[in-house]
Amino acid sequence: MAIVLDGKKVAGQIKADLASRVAGLARMGVVPGLGTLLVGGDPGSMKYVEGKHRDCEEVGIASIRRQLPATATTEDVLAVVRDLNEDPACTGYIIQLPLPAHIDSNAIISAIDPVKDADGMHPYNLGELVLHVRGDITTPLPCTPRGVLALLDAYGIELAGRNVCVLGRGITIGRTIGLMLTRSGVDATVTLCHTGTRNVEEHIRRADVVIAAVGVAGFVQMEHVKPGAVLIDVGVSRVFDEQAGRMRIVGDVDSRAHAVAGAYSPNPGGVGPMTRAMLLANVVEQAERMAGIREDS
Numbered sequence: 001m002a003i004v005l006d007g008k009k010v011a012g013q014i015k016a017d018l019a020s021r022v023a024g025l026a027r028m029g030v031v032p033g034l035g036t037l038l039v040g041g042d043p044g045s046m047k048y049v050e051g052k053h054r055d056c057e058e059v060g061i062a063s064i065r066r067q068l069p070a071t072a073t074t075e076d077v078l079a080v081v082r083d084l085n086e087d088p089a090c091t092g093y094i095i096q097l098p099l100p101a102h103i104d105s106n107a108i109i110s111a112i113d114p115v116k117d118a119d120g121m122h123p124y125n126l127g128e129l130v131l132h133v134r135g136d137i138t139t140p141l142p143c144t145p146r147g148v149l150a151l152l153d154a155y156g157i158e159l160a161g162r163n164v165c166v167l168g169r170g171i172t173i174g175r176t177i178g179l180m181l182t183r184s185g186v187d188a189t190v191t192l193c194h195t196g197t198r199n200v201e202e203h204i205r206r207a208d209v210v211i212a213a214v215g216v217a218g219f220v221q222m223e224h225v226k227p228g229a230v231l232i233d234v235g236v237s238r239v240f241d242e243q244a245g246r247m248r249i250v251g252d253v254d255s256r257a258h259a260v261a262g263a264y265s266p267n268p269g270g271v272g273p274m275t276r277a278m279l280l281a282n283v284v285e286q287a288e289r290m291a292g293i294r295e296d297s
Contacts, residue, residue: 003155003263005232007147010154011273015059018277018284022060025287032287033062034118034280035084035093039077039103040070044238045096052094055276061283064090074104078111085113091290092118092140092283097172118282119143121171129176134184138289140282145177147274148211148232149186157209157230157263160187165207167252168214169194173234177211212252220253228262234271 022032034056036049053063064087066080077099084093093116099105114124120140128139152159164181168174169192181188191207193200204210204224212220213234220231235252251267258264265271288294 005265007270007273011277014277035064143278162208164209218254222257231264233267
C-alpha cells in the first residue's frame with residue numbers, strides 16, 4: 001500500500017507549533033500580521049485568500065486584508081503595496097496571483113519590501129536562495145517548494161541521491177524547487193520538464209520522485225510511473241463532475257497512478273495545506289527576527 005502524504009495532518013502540526021510561538025511573541029508585546037492583496041473576484045483566489053485568513057485566526061496572527069477591483073491599474077496596485085510596506089502592523093504580506101493580465105506582475109512583485117515578502121518571491125529573496133547552496137538562509141523561502149520539502153521530511157522520505165522530475169516551469173514552484181532540492185544537505189538530482197521537453201514520459205519513468213505542477217488534469221498516467229516512485233501533486237484543475245453535477249478540483253496525477261506509487265500526496269489535501277502553513281511560518285519567523293529571538297537574526 002502506498003503511503004498517503006497527508007498535508008492537512010502535517011500542516012496542523014506545524015500550525016500548532018506556530019501558535020505556541022505566536023503566544024510567546026504576544027507575551028513580549030509582538031503581534032505578527034499577515035497582509036493579503038486580492039485584485040479582482042476570481043472564485044478560486046477568493047477561496048484561497050479566505051483560507052489564509054482562517055489560518056491566521058487559528059494561529060493568532062493578525063489579518064490585514066486589501067482588495068481591489070479587476071479594473072485596478074498597475075499604479076493602483078503599487079499604491080497598496082507601498083501602504084503595506086509602510087504599515088508597522090504588517091509583518092509580511094502576499095499578492096494573490098495570478099493578477100489580471102493588464103497588470104505588470106513583475107513590477108508589483110519587485111515593489112514588495114523583501115523583508116515583508118511572505119511568499120519568498122521577491123527577486124532579492126530568490127537571489128539569496130540561488131547564492132546559498134549550503135548553510136542557513138535567513139530570507140523568506142518560496143512557500144510551495146518549502147511546503148513540499150517539509151511534507152516529504154515529515155514522512156521520512158530521503159531525497160539525497162534520488163532522481164527528481166519536476167513537471168512545469170512556473171515561478172510558484174517549477175523554477176524554484178530545483179534550487180531547494182539541490183542545496184547541500186538535500187542533494188537530489190533534478191530534471192526540469194516543460195512544454196518544450198521531448199519524450200516527457202521517459203523522464204517521468206526514470207524518476208524516483210515526480211513533482212507535477214503543470215495544471216493539466218491527470219497529466220501523469222499510471223503507465224508513466226516507476227513502481228515505488230513518490231508522486232507530489234501540485235497542479236490544480238477544475239473539472240465538471242457529471243455524477244455530482246458540479247465543478248471539482250483535480251490534480252496533475254491521475255488517481256490510478258497511486259496504485260504503483262510508493263507514496264503520494266492527495267489533491268486536494270496534500271501540498272495546498274502545506275503551502276499555507278509555510279506562509280504562516282515565514283511571517284512568524286520574520287516577527288521572531290524583529291523581536292531578536294531567532295538565532296539567524
